[in-house]
Amino acid sequence: MFKLVVSDLDGTFLNNEGEFERERFADVYAQMKLQGVQFAACTGKQCERVEELFEGFEGIWILGDSATRIKRDGKVVQEFTLARELALQSIEEIEAFDPDMIVIACTGDAAYVRDTLAEDHYNLVKRSYREVIRVSSFAEITGSFVKVTVFDAEGRSAELRRRIEAKLEGQMYIVDSEPRWLDITALGTHKGETVTKLQQMLGVTREETLSFGDGENDVELMQIAEFSFAVSNACENTKAAAAFVTKSNIEDGVLLTVEKMLRLQAPARV
Template sequence: MIKLVVTDLDGTFLNNKSQYDVELFKKVYAEMQQKGVTFVACTGKQCERVEKLFDEHGKGVWILGDSAARIKKDGQVVKEFSIDRDLALQAIDQIQDFDNNMTLIVCASDAAYVHSSISEDMYKVVKGSYERVLKTDSFANIDSRFIKITVFDTEGRSTALRAHVENTLGGQIYIVDSEARWLDITALHTHKGETVKKLQEMLGVTFEETMSFGDGENDVELMAIAKYSFAVSNACENTKKAANFITKSNEENGVLLTIQKILDLQ
């Protein structure tokens, strides 16, 4: 019997316009609650952005946000996994050494920070995934705990950037290039798979009782924590290979329709 459903958002639960079928979600989520199934949004988005996304429909939803570096439920932070400050600043230096014109988003416990020189167009891109955004003249001036570092590169060089940072900090931090334009850095061993395992322990849910959905490179670990792991049909090849099943695409409500079918069987 399924007790836990974990899904990535962008490219998986959300369609290509970053939207979801609200009416279908309300119907499926009501059935999940009736049957005692916990729903988890596991994403690179800031927790507060996810709260706004689900709005009044998200009561009881667990959010593993900021690339699973924060756990939040019903407005309360349950747990955070911060990066050592010195390592975070070293990583920022390495990124800026690679190309100082990339868009850096430094996520801290109080907000996501961008450089004050950010263009209006890039600021709009950031606001698509981050609700609380502050500008700073120097990331070294951030007083709160570092949670995650994200890079958006319009030239799609995330793989090369990852190699550059790993040359200095490999084995000390966790780095994933989720797609060509996006790269995320979190504390070592902090990623979607490990954070879901911690949540499974908190909730007393097993691997056999878990269902997961994903599409990107950063969802490969998400496929390993659930017996019923699904890649949407638009997923990258590595995630498809890691998944036990393939379902419909993010444009076809693949996640919600699959959950609905499984719930009908239990």
């Protein structure tokens, strides 16, 4: 019997317009509650942006900001911080590689970007972050860092990751989730580790967990669940790590699979 469903959002749970079928999810979520199954969204999106996405649905666990923060019903449960010195050093390396890359430095309160960021790039950031503040220097940030994210329209995230690892290897967790996106968090802080902490909090085992993902940063999600599913549009590494491959994000692969799994464990009618 499964008790926890964990899903990535972009490219997995959400369609290509960044949306989901609310009525269908409402039906599935109601069935999950009846069977005592918890739902967790595990994503690079800011927790507060995810709260907007799931407005009206209570009890959802949000493992946001690249799984550096855990929130539920508006309350922060836990945060995993990145040392300030390492965050600023990584930003130096990023901007030395290409000063025009979009750097997003995140704390538990907001996402910060340079005040020179073009308006179209600022709007791109706002798609994933509700609270975005412009600064002239990232050294101005006073709160504790949780992550640094980079968007590169030219798709050089793997090359950038190798550059940062050459300078700061073994001091932080770095993943190029796709060619245009790279995330930097505290060493040992990633989706798999944060979900493991949630499992411990809930008293849920790996055998009682379903997980869904599509990107390179979802490989760890495939390892923390007995029933791990890569959507059919997933990258090859995630597919190889998954126990199963399901329908794509535009075919509602996550909800389709959860519906079927719920039927399998539904109490038999007398």
